Amino acid sequence: MIISVAGLDKMKFVPKIETSGLNLYYGDFPALKNINIRIQERNITSIIGPSGCGKSTLLRCFNRMNDLIEHIKVEGKIVVEGQNILNPDTDLVLLRRKVGMVFQRPNVFDLSIYNNLRFGLRIHHMLNKKEEIMAAIQDSLESVGLWQGLKDKLRKNARMLSLEQQQRLCIARVLVLKPVIILLDEPCSALDPISTLRIEELLRVLRQEYTLVIVTHNMQQAARVSDYTGFMYLGELVEFGDTTKVFTNPKEKLTENYISGHFG
């Protein structure tokens, strides 16, 4: 299997995340095998592959969310903005602020919209003045297209929102902390098709300021939304490249068979 390193042939490729020789074991089970990937700054990168291929595991490596799982062993390097985050002295709280995450089901807190956004600021001891907090909240809600509709309802419970709005709020909750990278794990799988398309449009806007990595079962979504696509199979990164290339003329037969539905 050929492991290609993304974008080496491209000019101006600025990796925001770069892994080398990344292996991850759950006990004895190798979940990631020698992953070498470079995530381009201010672009959207999709990771696709069948269930259990390791795509979510890889995503969770980027902000060390896997640390929460027992009997895990990680080898290799994961460089985020020049720092190897596998170093034991990595400040995990800071890392997870810089590398935010959005999950499959919108996981809003049972709090007001305002407090959902305030929560992270408080934990990270960011901003004290009321006006600054309000400005940050407004800013994040504007970025996800919720401000106009919700500016007079900030004290309402976030659970009253539609699923799409809740997912937007979850993205805003990441944005309010001024992250650099946003990881999204199946962010639209709980949403209807039109909400999905609207979230995808939002991701394209966010791409101008942030580096996004999205894991998705939905290959069409990867095709629609991302600039780069990686295809994983049995813990290996089989192919990585320009999304257009991967979906029109992939290098690897395995990728072709998977995306065209001939297996998987």
Add this chain to the structure above:
Amino acid sequence: MVRERFAGHIKKIENEVMDMGEMVIAAINRSVQALKAGDIPEAKRIIEEDNLINKKRLEIEEECINLIALQQPVAVDLREIVAILYVITDLERIGDYAEGIGKIVIMLGNEPPIKPLVDIPLMAEIAINMLKRSLGAFVSRDVKTAEAICNKDDEVDKLYDQVYHELLTCMIENPQTISRATPLIWASHNLERMADRVTNICERTVYLATGSMREINVSRY
């Protein structure tokens, strides 16, 4: 609109088709002018520049393929992309006919014309007008105009008949003219084919707007 970026992609491709149309129209115009004037250097340029039209077609084709692969167009969006794939094929072919006239200019060389050309430039004028209007109708999904343009094809066919018989008579009366008259028949045939190709574009407009595929005007040739 939910998918603004996608709509922007389609609009961009549509604009490129219009640009390609302009290139083809210029090629027809120039080829007939070169034929009238016996302008061999210009004919050579037209032949060379046909590559630009072919290149444009491949670029648009690639963009359409990418859009199908990446954006999964359906309904009117799918029809538009499929229609565009056919329209650019027709445009490219019309460009080839103009290039063909360029080759005829070179073939005729510096021999004096049999007579001043009247009907051939007229055929070109009608064909260009049909082409311009067909592209406008395509963009605005104007079925009525598309159908009306197809009727114009009969005028071009009639002129072709006229030119053909006139040149035949000429050749019968004076076999010395055969080598100069035959290429002119080919040139007028190319113009007749161009107009036919325009009717294909009109049929694609009807398909785009209504989803039904039908022949609007069956050419006599």
